[in-house]
Amino acid sequence: MRSTYLALASLASIATPVLGQTFQRLGGCPTLGCVFPPDQAEFLAGAKFDIRLEVHAPVNGSEAFNNGVPDENFSLQISNNKGYSASITDFFQTPDTTVEKWNFTWYEDLFALDAKTPTEVNVASKAYRSLSLSEPGEYTATLKYYDGQETVARWTVREPCEKPLVKNVILFIGDGMPQSAITAARLLAHKQINGKYQSTMQLDKMDGVGLQMTHSMDTFITDSANSATAIMTGHKSTVNALGVYRDSSPNPFDDPKVETIAELFHRQRGGKVGIVSTAFLADATPASLVAHTRDRGQYAPITEMYLNGVTSNYSDWTSWSGPDVLLGGGAEQWIAGSGSPGKKDYYEVFRQAGYQVVNDKDQLASADASQRTLGVFSQSNMAKWIDREIFPQNLPNITKSPTGNGTAVNQPGLAEMTLKAIDVLHSRSGDKGFFLMSEAASIDKMFHAMDYDRALGELLELDDTVRQTIAHLETIGELDETLIVVTADHAHGFDVFGSSDSKYMTAKDDDRVKRSAIGIYESSGHSEYQVAKGSRPDNETIVYGDQGPNFPVQWDPRYTIAAGFGAHPDVQESYSIAKNGPRLPAITQNGTAYANPADKPDGYLTNGTIPADQTQGIHSLQDVPIFTKGKPEAVAVFRGVMENTDIFFHMAKVLGLGSTDRDQNKGNGKGKDNKA
């Protein structure tokens, strides 16, 4: 056998693959053997997961090995910290599976991409489905391959909570909402006098403040699928992946799954689940509660998973028959056609599954809270708060009917959707409790479009929704038994840096002269967004105490905020609000992106800092805040600086999820009975 693996020694001495590469052979797999869940994975006792093992044989490139023939005789040995060690099949008392084989290609770096010299990799793999570990503690999973090579995954199984701390959890996600955006929203919506805010955001008043780190499994910049997976499952994952670790197979639905908080809450407690988003419903964040695919773009299958859960032949996964309430945009997946599952009328499919269907704000308001409810209010993403509330004349041009042709000018906002969702869940959950995820999706979408006015409008709508939610929970008697968590899934590198005199900027022609309109430091002045046009800034307009409207009085003052992004495409910027609808900052011509000449024509041009084919702003690294309100013992769980995956474990803890009861869990690890 040794001679087969002769390349090994030379590999160790000459090849120096690095972790920080632009491309990766496979995330989470720096060596030629891959174990998913990978090293450092954490599990809640009793939560379900799949295992995927891969052995790679690169045919060419810096890692070329064994003439491209992958070892098919690999094995996985699992040990616990009580001294018990067994093969995967013995450990989980699960039947062995057959070897799968495939190949894939990748580029080792940008030079290889330019030269069109991909590296080919042959793969041998096995998958084991629907397992769980019931005994808290440390485990090692050792993949042995190529006659002596090992890849070790160190796993930790966390203790389940003895008993629930609260009955309900409401998780608000401000998609792409860093603290810098919250600060900017406060500046626009809340009046200060001599630097002291007279009212503050609801987020400023929460009981607990913490920070979460959004680093993903294989990249330090995450997307919303990846980070939502971390929050909903406790497992770090990969860009575009939902509820799975990404494997290298061609099939986007066979990747190793991990159970979501919604699935676990439904399976273990029979609790009711609600999902609300201002995005199209098949988008990553709402989908993260039910979907298991490494490709967030699989909109039709994701929509089918909303109703039926994982129905492929890959496993007997958690049974799932739909959330009790599902509200948002994205009618393309419900209107019979190319976007819907099986091209069916999916409204009808949901109706047959017992859902009432509503398609506008009025229907939502009058919907029967005792029934399971599907609300789809637009095609694509829902209208933005600013277009709904400030520039409603834009709606006919930028909305499309959720039922077919026409417009969708009568859309509810996040607050209306969230409060109705609470009513449905309150009505239907009884003493089993509910879990509601409510997403302000277009904070992110408008930051991508560099339309920070609209992003801040969405953020203020989120803040107002949290405020209304607290009041509503109090009214219906659920406040004491509910933990409210508000956080973001990742940041944008956005910040306010001064003011802009829009009159001066418009009056000047030269771009370098226009820049003199920017007021920095002592010239930044006060926010004018709380001063009505034409009014005097004296005591007449001063509102003391927390009595403000919590939204700007005007969005188009002469002196606007000036804000920017740490990374951006070519763009023209005037710092005044786009009045005709969301911005389109850059457009593509001949495969490369340039500033859109129709966007902010009074502004000045700045060339981009990211790959020249990008037309939008991008995500960034910074930790995002996490705010909580509820019982002190539940709030205390979320304090400090945490991994985004901790949010899953913290939510599971306050809801009393997880189980050390082996009998309830098929394919459960034997560690419990084999103490050393």
Add this chain to the structure above:
Amino acid sequence: MRSTYLALASLASIATPVLGQTFQRLGGCPTLGCVFPPDQAEFLAGAKFDIRLEVHAPVNGSEAFNNGVPDENFSLQISNNKGYSASITDFFQTPDTTVEKWNFTWYEDLFALDAKTPTEVNVASKAYRSLSLSEPGEYTATLKYYDGQETVARWTVREPCEKPLVKNVILFIGDGMPQSAITAARLLAHKQINGKYQSTMQLDKMDGVGLQMTHSMDTFITDSANSATAIMTGHKSTVNALGVYRDSSPNPFDDPKVETIAELFHRQRGGKVGIVSTAFLADATPASLVAHTRDRGQYAPITEMYLNGVTSNYSDWTSWSGPDVLLGGGAEQWIAGSGSPGKKDYYEVFRQAGYQVVNDKDQLASADASQRTLGVFSQSNMAKWIDREIFPQNLPNITKSPTGNGTAVNQPGLAEMTLKAIDVLHSRSGDKGFFLMSEAASIDKMFHAMDYDRALGELLELDDTVRQTIAHLETIGELDETLIVVTADHAHGFDVFGSSDSKYMTAKDDDRVKRSAIGIYESSGHSEYQVAKGSRPDNETIVYGDQGPNFPVQWDPRYTIAAGFGAHPDVQESYSIAKNGPRLPAITQNGTAYANPADKPDGYLTNGTIPADQTQGIHSLQDVPIFTKGKPEAVAVFRGVMENTDIFFHMAKVLGLGSTDRDQNKGNGKGKDNKA
């Protein structure tokens, strides 16, 4: 009389001055009558302050009034919430003062600046010095002028703390340190495996996490003088102002003062004060503990104030005879010459006042901890951690001797200075306790230079200093009696947005092609700063647990982080570290700034977004984090989202400062004896 003020009615109807202007007649004074401390000011019971009243008569411009003749017969009436109301002289039992008169000019907007048409304002004013309010509660101070005009300032006096919660406070300020910078520093200095950090920052491990808002009195973007004043005195102020509200007089030393935490701690408790900074010592943040001037640029007078406090003829202010330990850079103010007070040898002046003087790292190490200590280790700002530790060959070129000619290659770092300061304070404070402010000043200075590698080096040195401080306090038995607070004074709009393949960027010529080197999302990869050059990314280099060096293993990997700023001058960026010393991103030619062609020549050019005469990056709006460690009851004081001024009140609370004892306070408000 009425006819004299005829212009009033028309002013109210036609003039619409706005709060958000590029220029302001006087911050905190939107009407023609000004009261400092202004509306919404908060006071600690027993803390000293001055009152400044101004009446403005604009000669020309949109506010022109009364032919430019200011009312000299203005009066201030003060009322408490117990029903007592009296004139200022009766209320404070303080003699009346004489009217001062002056004039000043300002520009109403950028068009007026371009046209060189200033507005002239004549002023009548009085000042009342060294007052205090001993009775907690609400007050109104009403300035009456122009026969019927009123400007009302609503003041709040906060309760003093019954008794100290801790003996000592150590306040670390990371100047210009947003959470985005802490996140980036973590990415460089701490290893993660599959997304899970194996070690974390000391800041990540503190007991409490909160957020502070940095909005200043008259602008939403602050500088370090302004924000340090807020933190040290509890009063929001103005850009460039230290320990005062800015008035409109020509004299930069007659502005109305507010007492600092150091002065109060010294006056009320006899506690010992230490000041440490990596900046020149006359810089804003260290100066904020002792200086009272609206012009932070008054370096020599500030240096004199370090030793003697306020010695002008304006008041009998808190007596002050110097901090017990003062360590940093800025020898220009100590070497006899144009920069030192009275052109004297200020080392000698300090020696005669009983200080031992040290000028390098070795002298600092061997200094007698029982003596008052002045340490000045360089001219200008001290050397940066990266130049001291990674590129020491730069030091001869970029340092200047603290004693005269020559270099300063043997400088201590923030940790050595802080630990020695603790030893001096510990040795000298006995049971009276100490207050130490330790500033990592060059996080800000290097962000201004867009040299984020060096900024992050400084941040990591701060984090390491906090770590060492905790260990040292434990060793000397002071940990239990010390509250550690770590915060920033303001942010920079900085964030990491991806990685950069430096090899690819260097190999390409065209700027738009170079941008392809940037890896975003799934191409951002892992940080390579924790992987030694040439090593393999396998288990050999993995360190589990919190055992890392807490600094990068290398600073110049092939795949660097790519980070940017929301606002910047014209700049060239390659994302690789500047090896020969701090960056100089832009240079001025003919009064306008252009990217420095010698800076990051392998990078691509981006045009600026701020006024074209700016050569540096600027501050930003976002809230900054505040971390605390200590007794739970002291940590609990700092939780949540707070104003920067709250930090003063919180520190005063844990130190048990403030007093309702009227007899101890000259010029004390009478409200206490005059309950309704």
